[in-house]
Amino acid sequence: MDKQGHLLDASPRPLACFLDNHSRRMSADDPGGGRGRRSVEVDFFSGHKTSSRVAGSPEPPLPPPIKEEDLTINMQLLTQKEDDDDDRSASASASGSQQQLQAELGRMNEENQRLRGMLAQVTASYQALQMHLMALMQQQPRKQEQFLNATTIPAAAEQPASNSSTEVGRSSSKEKEDSPDAGGGGPSSSKQALPWAAEGRQLGDQQASMRKARVSVRARSEAPIIADGCQWRKYGQKMAKGNPCPRAYYRCTMANACPVRKQVQRCAEDRSILITTYEGTHNHPLPPAAMAMASTTSAAASMLLSGSMPSADNSFLARAVLPSCSSSSSMATISASAPFPTVTLDLTHGPPGGAAARPHAPPSFHMPLLQAPPPPLPLYNQSKFSGLHMSSTASSDATRPPIGIGLADADTVTAAAAAITADPNFTVALAAAITSIIGGGSQQQHHGQAAAGVNANNNNNNVTSSSNNTATTNSTNSDTQ
DNA sequence: CGCCTTTGACCGGCGC
DNA sequence: GCGCCGGTCAAAGGCG
Numbered sequence: 001m002d003k004q005g006h007l008l009d010a011s012p013r014p015l016a017c018f019l020d021n022h023s024r025r026m027s028a029d030d031p032g033g034g035r036g037r038r039s040v041e042v043d044f045f046s047g048h049k050t051s052s053r054v055a056g057s058p059e060p061p062l063p064p065p066i067k068e069e070d071l072t073i074n075m076q077l078l079t080q081k082e083d084d085d086d087d088r089s090a091s092a093s094a095s096g097s098q099q100q101l102q103a104e105l106g107r108m109n110e111e112n113q114r115l116r117g118m119l120a121q122v123t124a125s126y127q128a129l130q131m132h133l134m135a136l137m138q139q140q141p142r143k144q145e146q147f148l149n150a151t152t153i154p155a156a157a158e159q160p161a162s163n164s165s166t167e168v169g170r171s172s173s174k175e176k177e178d179s180p181d182a183g184g185g186g187p188s189s190s191k192q193a194l195p196w197a198a199e200g201r202q203l204g205d206q207q208a209s210m211r212k213a214r215v216s217v218r219a220r221s222e223a224p225i226i227a228d229g230c231q232w233r234k235y236g237q238k239m240a241k242g243n244p245c246p247r248a249y250y251r252c253t254m255a256n257a258c259p260v261r262k263q264v265q266r267c268a269e270d271r272s273i274l275i276t277t278y279e280g281t282h283n284h285p286l287p288p289a290a291m292a293m294a295s296t297t298s299a300a301a302s303m304l305l306s307g308s309m310p311s312a313d314n315s316f317l318a319r320a321v322l323p324s325c326s327s328s329s330s331m332a333t334i335s336a337s338a339p340f341p342t343v344t345l346d347l348t349h350g351p352p353g354g355a356a357a358r359p360h361a362p363p364s365f366h367m368p369l370l371q372a373p374p375p376p377l378p379l380y381n382q383s384k385f386s387g388l389h390m391s392s393t394a395s396s397d398a399t400r401p402p403i404g405i406g407l408a409d410a411d412t413v414t415a416a417a418a419a420i421t422a423d424p425n426f427t428v429a430l431a432a433a434i435t436s437i438i439g440g441g442s443q444q445q446h447h448g449q450a451a452a453g454v455n456a457n458n459n460n461n462n463v464t465s466s467s468n469n470t471a472t473t474n475s476t477n478s479d480t481q
Numbered sequence: 482c483g484c485c486t487t488t489g490a491c492c493g494g495c496g497c
Numbered sequence: 498g499c500g501c502c503g504g505t506c507a508a509a510g511g512c513g
Contacts, residue, residue, distance in 0.1 A: 233484090233485070233486090234485080234486060234487085235486095235504095235505065235506075235507095236487095236488085236504070236505055236506080237486090237487075237488075238502090238503070238504070238505095240502085240503075241501085241502065241503085247503090247504095249504070249505075261504095263504095
């Protein structure tokens with residue numbers, strides 16, 4: 001509840017919040033640290049420096065935050081430019097041109113005010129629509145929940161966070177399936193904590209398939225791993241059939257019995273694409289940096305399994321992420337042929353060029369979300385804000401006046417929007433926010449709890465990975481990386 | 482010393 | 498029953 005409120009609260013002023021947060025966090029360059037080796041990884045969310053920065057590749061210069069004054073100045077400059085043209089034609093009458101200038105200025109100011117009003121109206125309409133959407137989306141999971149409650153024993157739906165490990169299996173009917181959560185973990189119990197591998201196929205019913213729901217994130221990245229804010233420990237690596245790249249297995253180590261696993265593998269067709277598959281839900285509070293991905297995965301899986309994602313339109317989630325990309329290829333797809341129901345969030349439809357276009361840039365995602373021209377501002381790789389900060393700092397920025405984007409000319413707005421949406425933190429966090437709203441499932445209980453319990457000072461929750469990444473460590477695999 | 486990755490072995494499911 | 502395959506375990510070694 002709080003989370004939805006957070007997200008909605010933050011939504012009407014995304015530009016203001018992100019620009020503000022970004023400009024703030026770009027200066028807060030946490031040396032990071034913690035023990036462990038330096039790794040090359042994609043920093044998906046964190047507002048802190050990770051070890052992903054390649055040595056010798058300095059951080060791009062920080063773009064100045066866009067301020068309302070700047071935008072206003074641009075308008076005034078434009079006005080003056082137009083007035084210059086008028087001056088040439090009106091050079092005969094100096095006093096008349098002065099009056100004409102002032103009249104023009106007044107007219108532009110009026111238009112300014114009118115645009116402000118339009119912006120306010122659009123914002124209000126946006127809020128109303130979002131509220132309406134949320135209300136509609138909340139009704140559907142409720143119906144689904146009623147159905148599940150009628151057919152199964154409600155297990156984890158109303159339980160505290162420590163028991164909410166089943167990603168979308170809150171309707172789990174078998175108590176033994178909760179053993180991964182309630183169990184003490186460790187090697188002796190690890191065999192029981194394999195809900196997707198060992199037990200799943202035996203169940204054979206719908207709950208089993210729900211339990212095994214996966215969320216796969218495809219992202220274009222040269223980095224070997226996604227820094228999604230959680231701590232992961234690699235426990236295995238296998239050569240998967242049909243893919244020369246090895247598949248690495250990670251488990252969450254932020255809590256003893258956290259059942260969350262993830263698999264990381266490079267795409268066989270395009271090795272610049274990193275495929276990260278998440279399974280399970282964290283049974284512990286998450287740092288803000290981890291909440292975005294956790295919300296994304298759990299909400300996407302919830303959406304998939306609750307049937308709220310229209311089967312006829314697999315790009316629904318993509319449209320939910322950003323309406324501006326509704327015309328692009330689908331970014332959220334459902335894999336029906338997979339052994340487990342899988343939601344794939346495809347973040348690889350980036351602008352042409354990708355990493356090759358910016359060889360100086362550190363490893364980064366290339367987000368496809370905004371089909372906009374390349375931002376004139378430096379790309380915010382390793383940016384210092386994350387979408388989680390959006391939710392965590394939105395309340396503190398609630399009193400800030402919205403930035404005057406309505407005052408800016410179209411190019412300025414486009415540039416600012418492109419620069420913002422070029423940041424993977426923003427886009428993925430936005431996806432998380434929207435999918436959380438739409439999914440609305442039980443996960444929000446402990447996600448929200450994490451949001452309430454942890455603020456933005458997350459400094460040590462990166463993925464820790466060896467510099468020998470999953471692709472290079474396998475001696476049998478010589479053609480990765 | 483503790484935590485991590487590596488990597489071969491092991492286990493269970495599935496298809497033939 | 499056998500082999501394949503995906504997933505996991507756990508011993509060994511590395512690193513700070």
